[in-house]
Amino acid sequence: MKALILVGGFGTRLRPLTLTLPKPLVEFGNRPMILHQIEALAAAGVTDIVLAVNYRPEVMTAALKKFEKEYNINIEFSVETEPLGTAGPLKLAEKILGKDDAPFFVLNSDIICDFPFRELAEFHKGHGNEGTIVVTKVEEPSKYGVIVHKPDHPTRIDRFVEKPVEFVGNRINAGIYILNPSVLKRIELRPTSIEQETFPAIVKDGQLHSFDLEGFWMDVGQPKDFLSGTCLYLSSLTKKGSKLLTPTSEPYVHGGNVMIDPSAKIGKNCKIGPNVTIGANVVIGDGVRLQRCVILAGSKVKEHAWIKSTIVGWNSTVGRWARLENVSVLGDDVTIGDEIYCNGASVLPHKTIKQNVDGEYSMM
Numbered sequence: 001m002k003a004l005i006l007v008g009g010f011g012t013r014l015r016p017l018t019l020t021l022p023k024p025l026v027e028f029g030n031r032p033m034i035l036h037q038i039e040a041l042a043a044a045g046v047t048d049i050v051l052a053v054n055y056r057p058e059v060m061t062a063a064l065k066k067f068e069k070e071y072n073i074n075i076e077f078s079v080e081t082e083p084l085g086t087a088g089p090l091k092l093a094e095k096i097l098g099k100d101d102a103p104f105f106v107l108n109s110d111i112i113c114d115f116p117f118r119e120l121a122e123f124h125k126g127h128g129n130e131g132t133i134v135v136t137k138v139e140e141p142s143k144y145g146v147i148v149h150k151p152d153h154p155t156r157i158d159r160f161v162e163k164p165v166e167f168v169g170n171r172i173n174a175g176i177y178i179l180n181p182s183v184l185k186r187i188e189l190r191p192t193s194i195e196q197e198t199f200p201a202i203v204k205d206g207q208l209h210s211f212d213l214e215g216f217w218m219d220v221g222q223p224k225d226f227l228s229g230t231c232l233y234l235s236s237l238t239k240k241g242s243k244l245l246t247p248t249s250e251p252y253v254h255g256g257n258v259m260i261d262p263s264a265k266i267g268k269n270c271k272i273g274p275n276v277t278i279g280a281n282v283v284i285g286d287g288v289r290l291q292r293c294v295i296l297a298g299s300k301v302k303e304h305a306w307i308k309s310t311i312v313g314w315n316s317t318v319g320r321w322a323r324l325e326n327v328s329v330l331g332d333d334v335t336i337g338d339e340i341y342c343n344g345a346s347v348l349p350h351k352t353i354k355q356n357v358d359g360e361y362s363m364m
């Protein structure tokens with residue numbers, strides 16, 4: 001089977017992290033975001049994966065080529081010279097996606113869930129029409145693509161409205177599709193949007209169905225959602241009894257849902273959790289309190305720091321008695337001084353912060 005992952009876009013909403021790494025390579029649950037998808041595709045029997053890239057392809061190629069052997073798959077990089085949107089990249093990869101009559105999967109690269117690829121393929125085959133999109137329910141549908149069903153049919157889609165300004169429903173496009181190769185005939189090789197152009201055209205012909213997602217889902221393309229998505233992902237691992245989590249029998253683990261890389265060092269009398277990930281080679285000093293936060297690889301949190309609802313970027317240092325909270329995000333190689341308070345601070349890579357930052361989403 002074949003799949004295409006849309007890995008373009010500049011990931012501006014996940015700055016300052018994406019100033020250092022392309023969004024799909026930022027670690028979510030201690031592994032590059034896109035690896036969760038590649039692994040799930042490979043487990044469902046997909047052998048050919050096209051990565052549709054337009055932004056810093058060389059970084060992506062270097063980071064991902066090595067996984068071909070590990071997962072026994074072919075990864076093809078399809079590089080755009082200008083951003084082709086969310087549909088153009090499918091046309092650009094027509095030779096691979098249309099090489100046989102079998103349907104192919106398409107994925108947005110910034111979504112996280114228990115990927116239901118096998119069930120989705122089965123359902124798609126069952127209705128026999130051109131496309132199926134995975135849908136989930138959310139409370140705030142205006143940031144997403146919303147679908148409305150035909151009144152007389154449980155799965156056939158009647159309307160697809162991208163980022164509606166008025167309420168049309170709360171069942172949204174989860175960013176996972178399975179499409180027949182015939183869809184490629186509907187797309188021109190130019191910057192074009194699958195949500196604005198391709199889906200409405202397929203809907204008009206009554207050829208698009210929905211498939212309900214079970215369990216958690218999140219678009220983790222912005223810091224607030226990245227943190228919420230981390231909580232959902234860790235909770236789902238807890239439910240499954242996953243070995244990826246740090247055992248709750250460790251004296252410093254508080255409330256569960258904690259994932260610590262084996263190479264990380266944890267000091268004495270720390271209280272960590274719930275909902276914390278700690279990356280490779282991180283050093284946590286004595287008496288540190290961490291909750292609902294992500295500490296990326298190579299960072300150092302000094303004694304008695306207190307961190308909540310915060311992403312600490314790679315190789316950063318958080319000072320003694322520092323307090324970070326309220327969706328603060330530190331870029332790569334940031335230094336936060338001793339006793340500094342960061343409230344909703346967004347700090348650019350390589351900066352040193354010596355004064356308190358109290359403000360929503362300040363880019364320092």
Ligand code: GDD
Pocket residue numbers: 006007008009052053054080082083084085086089107108109110111143144145146162172173174175195219221
């Ligand atoms: N190759 C390529 N080229 N990829 C692109 C381009 C491009 O020009 N532009 C965007 N992408 C990729 C992004 O990297 C992401 O993986 C995906 O296309 C969707 O773009 P986002 O920028 O993340 O879109 P969104 O989150 O606002 O909305 C989309 O996702 C929602 C679910 O999270 C839409 O598909 C919505 O309908 C959907 O509900």
Ligand code: MG
Pocket residue numbers: 108110219221
């Ligand atoms: Mg997105």
